[in-house]
Every structure is written in structure tokens, then in C-alpha cells.
Amino acid sequence: MITKELNFPTVYNKDTITGYGGNQEWFSEKIKRKAGCGCTSGANLAAYYASRQPEMSGVYNGNTDQFDQAEYIQAMEEMYLYMKPGMMGFPYVKKFGIQFVKFCKERGVNMEARFCYTFSKAEIGFAFVKESIDSGNPVALLILFHRAPELKEDNWHWVTITGYSEDENNPDKAEIIISNCGERQIVKVNKLFEVHRDNTIRMVSFRIKEA
DSSP states (O other): OEEEEOOOOEEEETTEEEEESOOGGGOSSHHHHHHOHHHHHHHHHHHHHHHHOGGGGGGOOSOSSSEEHHHHHHHHHHHHTTSOOBTTBOOOHHHHHHHHHHHHHTTTOOEEEEEEOOOSSHHHHHHHHHHHHHTTOOEEEEEEEOOOGGGGGGTTEEEEEEEEEEOTTOGGGOEEEEEETTEEEEEEHHHHTOOOTTOEEEEEEEEEOOO
């Protein structure tokens, strides 16, 4: 089994680890705790890029040597202004892409979004993830509907894909690594990307736009 995982932000409160990426439960306001998954994923991307790409240091204002929870919350609050949920939350992958690109551009970085709206087989969805991770780019994943029992609590929800594992001799063992509400979780590729009428997921990843 080969695992490729990005050096994703580990968040601390003083010297205690409190999150693998951000957690919407850190918001002080109830509405943000309930519907702040999109901006949390956006803050994850900003924090990651600021720590890994020197030219993107301006997209996150906190310390990127050791991510502080209070500073991370500020990044989530800032992203909330760009990805403010409505009555239905923020279930818009294209708008997520547009708003993150706008957020970066206003901080001096030109980014472009790449989308995966649908796929005819699991291998296509997995290929999108692998290409993104292999090139050093996390993936924002929107799970609109999914019939898998283990994903029941993640319907209508944004998470961040941070890596994957695969076994060339046994494709059924392939896994996706995600940051979900500050927790590192693993889900099987053939489960997450199962093509079924009851499953609807969307993905977007980003690249620095070449001049």
C-alpha cells in the first residue's frame, strides 16, 4: 500500500493538538457552527497554501510554523465573508471555486479552479484526487447526498481531501484521506466514489495561474 498525504495543517491550542485542519465547531455563533463547513474547508486550503507556497503567504495571517487555533478561527471567520451560507447552506461547488479564487486574488495571488462535477466510474473520481494530491493541491469535496451508512452524517457537507492510499495489486483497498471537522478520517475509494443515483458529490481543487 502506497500512501501520499499532504503536509496538512495540524492545529494547536497552546501545546495541545486540537485539529487536523479546522473544525466548524470552533465558531462562537450557532449558525456558523451549523453551516460553516464550506468556509472551514476554504480556510484549510488557505492555511495549507500559505505554509507550502511562499508566494501565497498572504492568504493566511497566522503563524504557519505552528498553527494556532485562535488564529485559525480568524481565518475561518475571514473566509466566511466569502462563503457565507444561505438558507440552504453553501452547497455550490462552482461558487466555492469562484469565491476562493476571488479571495486569493484580493491578496495578490492568481489562482484557477479545476472542477469534477460528475464521473461515470469511481476510477475517474479517484484520478481527479490523485492528480491534485500528486501536484501538491488539496481538494474541497462537497457531499450533497450519499447512501453509505458511514457517510450519513456527512450529507450536505464540505470536507477537505488531503491524501490517498492505493495498492496496485488490489484496487479495492484504495482509500481517501480527509479532514472533516478537525478530524483525520479515511474512507474507501469504492465507497466514496460509488456511482449510484442516490450519490451526488462534487470536487474542486486549485492551481496557481501561470502568467
